Amino acid sequence: MSTARHHIVIGSGVAGSQAAETLRDRDPDSRVTMITLSSLPFYNRYDLPKVFRGERDWRRFLVRPPGFYTEQRIGLRRACQVAGVDTRRRAIVLAHNEAIPFDTLLVASGGRSYVPEELSDYRHLMHGFGSFEQAITVAQALPEGGHVVMLGGDMIGLDLARTLIETGYRVTLVAGEPTFWPHEVEAGERPRLLDSLRKVGIEVLDCATCGGVAAVEQGAPGLAARRVLLRDGTEVHGDVVMPFFGLVPSVEFMIGAGVDIERGLLVNKALRTTDETIYAAGDVCQIWSDEERRYRFYYGWKNVRAMGELAARNMTGDADAFISAQDERLQVSTDGQIQSPFWEYE
Amino acid sequence: MPDPLRTLSEQAVATGNAESAAYTSEDLRDIGWVKQNVPCQTACPAGTNVPAYIRDIVERRYGRSYEINRGANVLPGVLGRICSRPCEAACRHGWPGNGEPVAICHLKRVAADMKDSGHRITERLYAPTGKRIAIVGAGPAGVAAAHDLSLFGHDVVIFEREERPGGMLRYGIPEFRLPRDVLEVELHNALRLGVQLRTGVAVGAGPDEIRVSTLLRDYDAVLLATGCMAPMPLPLSGEWENRDPARELSDFEYGLDFLMQMHRGERKRVGRRVAIVGAGFTALDCARVAVRLGAAEVTIHLRTGEDYIPVAREELFEAKREGIRIKGLRTPVSLRRDDNGRLAGVEFVQNRLGGWRPNGRRLAIPIEGSEFFEPCDTLIVAIGQQSVHDFLDVKPDLGRAGAVRVTDSGMTSLSGLFAAGDYVRGALTAVEAIGHGRQIALKIDAWVMGWTRRRAMVRIEPVAAPLRERAFDFIPRQAMPTAPLAERVRSTTREAETGMDEAVAIEEAKRCYLCNLRYQIDVDRCIFCRACIEVAPRNCIKLVKGVEMADDGSCGQLLETKEWNQVGAIWIDNRECIRCGACVAACPVHCISISRCELVDVDV
Secondary structure (H helix, E strand, O other), X not given: OOOOOEEEEEOOOHHHHXXXXXXXXXXXXXXXXXXOOOOOOOEOHHHHHHHHHXXXXXXXXXXXXXXXXXXXXXXXXXXXXEEEEEOOOOEEEEOOOOEEEOOEXXXXXXXXXXXXXXXXXXXXXXOOOOOHHHHHHHHHHOOOOOEEEEEEOOHHHHHHHHHHHHOOOEEEEEEOOOOXXXXXXXXXXXXXXXXXXXXXXXXXXXXXXXXXXXXXXXXXXXXXOEEEEEOOOOEEEEOEEEEEOOEEEOOHHHHHHOOOEOOOEEEOOOOEOOOOOEEEOHHHEEEEEOOOOEEEOOOOHHHHHHHHHHHHHHHOOOOOOOOOOOOOOOEEOOOOXXXXXXXXXX | OOOOOOOHHHHHHHOOOHHHHOEEEOOHHHHHHHHHHOHHHHHOOOOOOHHHHHHHXXXXXXXXXXXXXXXXXXXXXXXXXXXXXXXXXXXXHHOOOOOOOOOHHHHHHHHHHHOOOOOOOOOOOOOOOOOEEEEEXXXXXXXXXXXXXXXXXXXXXXXXXXXXXXXXXXXOOOOOOOOHHHHHHHHHHHHOOOOEEEEOOOEOOOOOOEOHHHHHHHOOEEEEOOOOOEEOOOOOOHHHOOOOHHHHOOOEEEHHHHHHHHHOOOOOOOOOEEEEEOOOHHHHHHHHHHHHXXXXXXXXXXOOOHHHOOOOHHHHHHHHHOOOEEEOOEEEEEEEEOOOOOEEEEEEEEEEEEEEOOOOOEEEEEEEEEEEEEEOOEEEEOOOEEOOOOOOOOOOOEOOOOOEOOOOOOEOOOOOEEEOOHHHHOOOOHHHHHHHHHHHHHHHHHHHHOXXXXXXXXXXXXXXXXXXXXXXXXOOOOOOOEOOHHHHOOOOOOOXXXXXXXXXXXXXXXXXXXXXXXXXXXOOOOOOOOHHHHHOOOOOEEEEEEEEEOOOOOEEEEEEXXXXXXXXXXXXXXXXXXXXXXXXXXXXXXOEEEEEEEEEEEEO
């Protein structure tokens, strides 16, 4: 019977994939298994707006060729939902009741789009943009030159809005809190940034004046497919409605695992949870910051990638601390474009 | 003529003798079986027979379902709205791999809402005893105890300081969660069997107040159920150390006082930004009331995190839907005033999570040097309540935590003086208070009568066939409909949850596994064909050498084996079994029987 260690990575995004590759490099004899809810192998979510430029072939989005995982001896379990982690038996339990034992576990399940609870009744009338499948669905629902109503306005949405405008669609943004997530913007700076959005062609309605969204409804026959009612009585008609209110960590399956959770998994600077065999990396974890004296999230491609690599190194013997190398300032370029360094990737 | 191809239970049912074939058992193994295998009932502080009342909903027998509830707790319509739902946390349907727990609490409300308007209440009355019992406090513990003691035939008088009965249910829970007409009807039903209710009558040591010593002299027993009405002070440092901000700042309120004043009819106001400190139902209620009073920003500040607070997930979700924000890992350490001397905001310290407290809650450990400030216009503190004893003119012994000390008989150190509910056990949930009130009522009855007149046994009744279909296992948990958000946040009285309609309720009720059904294999008739094992959807049928029994009669470890020559029995592991009935249908020799096992109170 093999005595090789079994490293399990939950999640196949930037953090999880980087961790799996690092684990394979550093522990060649080990078993590495990556478990993902996605039906596709690791693909580049930053490129999803390209579906509106006509790119609909999933293979073009893959970061690694499909054969890569076999060559690297990384077990890839796609379309698997983790139901829980049994720390007593040191096994993860999948929704179909399969238990997979692990020696070390990395949780890199990332975040899912947050829809404010007051809008939860209207989920079925809104389109998400968190996965390739969702991107294709919304692209198919949107007629050429159609009208997208965005609610919220995080940087994922604003990045998409830029592509939509460039490709001939119309975008109305109902800018609520937290606009520009994950950047924290000073109240005085917000009007200037909203003006920048207007200059690039986005129609902006500020919740500070319109009162926010009261309801999302099916459009009347013959009119646009959706109608958004604002609290000041204004109606906005659009072909699709898309919520962009930032991400919330996907931690539900960890609630019974006995590790500390606030909003995300709480980890020390070495990215270890309160269980010494369980680590976390990426958007799912809150890391202790000595400087700020609090647990905080670190976003951006560079940070997330560094976390994946560091967690893998620490799972295989190192004990290094996470240091952010990410510029967190929101910038406005000379042509009026809002640039988030979080979205820069190699 | 007995049919050898039928189980005994099938034969009993087929011949119409199921009822007569039922029997009661006091065998420890049967009692242990129910406690181990019906986790919802075991978790319920009132011991509600959950599977039985849910099954009645499937059969559209709402009145009977309501009466099963009422047999365990006297206020089903109330608890069906505001219960803390320990049963759902224990529900087998929520165990790993089984999906979400059954909406037990919502189904309790279904039974209350859908019973006929002329529904007949059943009560088991004992003959009058001539014993007189005084109860101080008409909250859930006092009312539950009064109800049971009146059934036992005693003359019961309740003394209530407030103008109306109900205690925390009336004065501590907002109307949008608990409509007062529901409370009124159920309180009336609980107390109408001869209980004398004297409201607006204070028991205490002040002038014109009735002394406890007088009650002890005039009654055979006295029960103190005065609740936990004094707010826990907020421990602050610096200039606020050992000072009560409520005395100095008009924008500082204690949560329970805030709610009680509102429900006594006072007009309450809050500022634009409201901060709530606390993690329980009172904190959540205060936050939701603040939204309804027009606050623009309402934030609940927690010492730990959302996952560690003792409130129902659905309540938390509804609070968030109403726009309430939750912020974790922070403890208030000081307050700041503005230039006018009004509250300007709260200074917090950042926490990290520590170990677990004995009460099952997480510890929060402040991080030195991590103080930060958050502005607010109103601060409501709801970090708990404590009981006070200044109304007593007698001196029962107190325990270390400051609560009155009681023995196993429920009696304090003073003969004839009993205590129940929050007053003796600290702030409880409504269902815990009701459960405790009933337990103490039984003990008071035993004390005044000199012997225990009722005890729990297990009623075992054969059932012919499985009552579930496999398809029921795939029904998702049904949501509780709610009033439109825009309408409900404009009113402190409009009920937020509007109740399930019949079709939805029955779908939800079908999800219950009916854990009170015991599936057993008659080893003498089993031919070890393994057909049941083949069809079982889970690892619930096992080949065993033997079964360990625990001291309390519950089933211990199963000694499983794969060696045929060691197999002593083929055993249905009722902890794994989801009562789908597939094994019964597959068995070629009908050796699997089903019996309904229920805890019942039996006269001794």
